[in-house]
Amino acid sequence: xxxxxxxxxxxxxxxxxxxxxxxxxxxxxxxxxxxxxxxxxxxxxxxxxxxxxxxxxxxxxxxxxxxxxxxxxxxxxxxxxxxxxxxxxxxxxxxxxxxxxxxxxxxxxxxxxxxxxxxxxxxxxxxxxx
Amino acid sequence: xxxxxxxxxxxxxxxxxxxxxxxxxxxxxxxxxxxxxxxxxxxxxxxxxxxxxxxxxxxxxxxxxxxxxxxxxxxxxxxxxxxxxxxxxxxxxxxxxxxxxxxxxxxxxxxxxxxxxxxxxxxxx
Amino acid sequence: xxxxxxxxxxxxxxxxxxxxxxxxxxxxxxxxxxxxxxxxxxxxxxxxxxxxxxxxxxxxxxxxxxxxxxxxxxxxxxxxxxxxxxxxxxxxxxxx
Numbered sequence: 315x316x317x318x319x320x321x322x323x324x325x326x327x328x329x330x331x332x333x334x335x336x337x338x339x340x341x342x343x344x345x346x347x348x349x350x351x352x353x354x355x356x357x358x359x360x361x362x363x364x365x366x367x368x369x370x371x372x373x374x375x376x377x378x379x380x381x382x383x384x385x386x387x388x389x390x391x392x393x394x395x396x397x398x399x400x401x402x403x404x405x406x407x408x409x410x411x412x413x414x415x416x417x418x419x420x421x422x423x424x425x426x427x428x429x430x431x432x433x434x435x436x437x438x439x440x441x442x443x444x
Numbered sequence: 445x446x447x448x449x450x451x452x453x454x455x456x457x458x459x460x461x462x463x464x465x466x467x468x469x470x471x472x473x474x475x476x477x478x479x480x481x482x483x484x485x486x487x488x489x490x491x492x493x494x495x496x497x498x499x500x501x502x503x504x505x506x507x508x509x510x511x512x513x514x515x516x517x518x519x520x521x522x523x524x525x526x527x528x529x530x531x532x533x534x535x536x537x538x539x540x541x542x543x544x545x546x547x548x549x550x551x552x553x554x555x556x557x558x559x560x561x562x563x564x565x566x567x568x569x
Numbered sequence: 570x571x572x573x574x575x576x577x578x579x580x581x582x583x584x585x586x587x588x589x590x591x592x593x594x595x596x597x598x599x600x601x602x603x604x605x606x607x608x609x610x611x612x613x614x615x616x617x618x619x620x621x622x623x624x625x626x627x628x629x630x631x632x633x634x635x636x637x638x639x640x641x642x643x644x645x646x647x648x649x650x651x652x653x654x655x656x657x658x659x660x661x662x663x664x665x
Contacts, residue, residue, distance in 0.1 A: 315656060320567075329602045329629075330665075336628070340648040341655075346616070353596075354517040355471055395471065426478040434484070435455060438655050441568065443576065444663025492583055532590075543650065553590040560571070560591050566662050 315346045315437040323357035323444035325374045333390040334442040335377045352429045358396040375420035389416055392416045393423040456563035462496035463512040466510035469497045471568030473515045480522040487526035495533045499524040516545050570594045573660035576602035576665050579612050588664040599624040608639040
């Protein structure tokens with residue numbers, strides 16, 4: 315089956331990110347396809363490239379990136395929710411006159427319309443909230 | 445207004461928060477507007493504390509934070525006309541239809557379950 | 570049939586009631602994260618209307634030291650079981 319995940323909890327504040335990553339690995343292990351993880355609300359903080367958790371804790375940003383590298387899962391971040399919270403890629407940063415940037419590939423900034431399409435086109439959309 | 449017959453649609457957005465305290469109401473409404481802008485049939489259910497989101501007379505925050513009143517007024521422009529409100533929550537907050545900015549159908553638990561059933565995609569905020 | 574997923578404790582607001590009110594008579598409910606507290610024998614009566622359709626995630630019970638404390642009327646599933654539940658349901662709804 316084709317799955318998508320909607321994640322709306324902030325990393326390390328809520329269990330949502332851990333639950334979602336765990337669920338993602340389990341569904342892939344069962345032979346399903348995970349099209350996309352969509353980050354909305356405080357879930358956008360999962361895309362913060364400067365996240366530096368202690369070494370004995372799960373590294374969520376790396377965890378998401380590994381899903382992309384190993385299974386081609388696209389990591390889509392709602393651009394409106396991200397910009398408000400100071401999360402932007404190099405292109406948006408230069409557009410807003412900021413030095414430095416906080417989001418990088420494989421995370422991509424995208425519109426909320428993607429979420430609706432995913433929800434209607436995939437067989438299953440599973441939401442993890444805070 | 446009471447009516448068990450609710451039309452089938454693409455997207456049901458369930459709003460369970462009032463304005464200002466968190467961004468849930470705004471971000472939920474944004475999802476609904478985007479769905480409608482993409483040509484989807486969208487319905488809204490104001491549930492629990494979300495019934496306060498329909499209140500007339502909501503304003504800006506003290507720092508000028510935008511309220512959701514203007515967004516609610518845009519719903520019709522986006523052809524989002526299927527509005528529902530949880531009857532039990534209205535009673536809980538002591539609200540009646542005349543307190544609301546927009547007309548919404550009142551649903552009991554059975555009707556809420558039916559409404560959910562009729563939508564291909566349900567997002568809870 | 571839909572799968573409803575609840576991650577909030579029964580004592581944390583009205584989330585459980587909201588999930589229950591949106592369920593049809595064949596829908597299922599899975600408790601995850603702090604939601605697993607609802608599987609305690611003293612709290613499980615809050616789900617009496619959906620007996621046989623209530624599930625709880627093993628990993629979240631174990632992590633909280635609640636594994637041997639849950640009520641027998643709740644079906645324990647691991648994360649594979651969670652995926653299976655989503656396969657069997659036409660749609661999932663999350664209540665948080």
